[in-house]
Amino acid sequence: MTDLEDIDRRLARLRDATEAVHESPAFSARVLQALAAESAPSFWENAWFSSRRLLPVAAVAAALAVGWAVQVDRSADDELASSYASVGFE
Amino acid sequence: MDTLETAVDRVLRGDSAAFQLIVDATSRKLVRLGARIMGNQADAEDVVQEAYVKAYRALTKGGFDRRASTATWLYRIVVNGAIDAKRSRKRRGEASDLQLESGWDGAALAEARVALTELDDWLSALPAEQRAALVLQSMEGLNNTEIAQVMGVSEGAVEQRLVRARATLRQKRESS
Structure with a gap:
């Protein structure tokens, strides 16, 4: 028998002897647990999804804030204008 | 179309629960393949679990192009993971994790565990990719074309790995 035949015979014997190897009973549950962890959204994904729901409210609030800012700016201008108008030169 | 490809179709259409069908249909074969490369079942289960997570990620995020069959693709992920591990x-100079699994009992499984240890000792002189090629050919029954697809190399590279692996085992035998 050549060395190569010897190697192949040993490989064949070990192949047959390891045919019975299989996953442990808890393996499938372990995998599903790992997949559940993989599927769970991360903190940033959660933050993104939560913020998407608040987007219309945030848009309305932003529009109101801009309107208010413009109005305040106009009243300030009017007040300044009247103040300047009241300055008297002697 | 077989169960495996049908399950992949379902996962690709958004039914992620169908991934369990893929696990059920392939885990026995993949853990055995992983054990033959890693030399023990505990390490093999770690490698195969990680492979399933990668496969799930690829399927749910469009990373599987179906150029290879699902079986070949899963083999590839497990073999690459086992080689890396x-x-x-x-x-790191670590020994294999020989922790026994509680589910292992019975004479056939005890014999299989002993055989895995013998296989691990015998093939320990081989680089990981030569060991994987030898296991795929001699234990999983794949031909050189299939091994090349699984390992993502040319058939010539597979042939070279197998020749070198056998030469190393012959030398080891002569020196012992």
Whole structure:
């Protein structure tokens, strides 16, 4: 028998002897647990999804804030204008 | 179309629960393949679990192009994971994790465990990719074309790995 035949015979014997190897009973549950962890959204994904729901409210609030800012700016201008108008030169 | 491809179709259409069908249909074969490369069942289960997570990620995020069959693709993920794990263990000088699984009982499984230890000792002189090629050919029954697809190399590279692996085993035998 050549060395190569010897190697192949040993490989064949070990192949047959390891045919019975299989996953442990808890393996499938372990995998599903790992997949559940993989599927769970991360903190940033959660933050993104939560913020998407608040987007219309945030848009309305932003529009109101801009309107208010413009109005305040106009009243300030009017007040300044009247103040300047009241300055008297002697 | 077989169960495996049907399950993949379902996962690709958004039914992620169908991934369990893929696990059920392939885990026995993949754990055995992983054990033959890693040399023990505990390490093999770690490698195969990680492979399933990668496969799930790829399927749900469009990373599987179906150029290879699902079986070949899963084999590839497991073989690559096992090669990486073997290399990193070797680099860190760690021994294999011989922790026994509680589910292992019975004479056939005890014999299989002994055979895995013998296989691990015998093939320990081989680089991880030569060991994987030899296992795929001699134990999983794949031909060189299939091994090349699984390992993502040319058939010539597979042939070279197998020749070198056998030469190393012959030398080991002569020196012992």
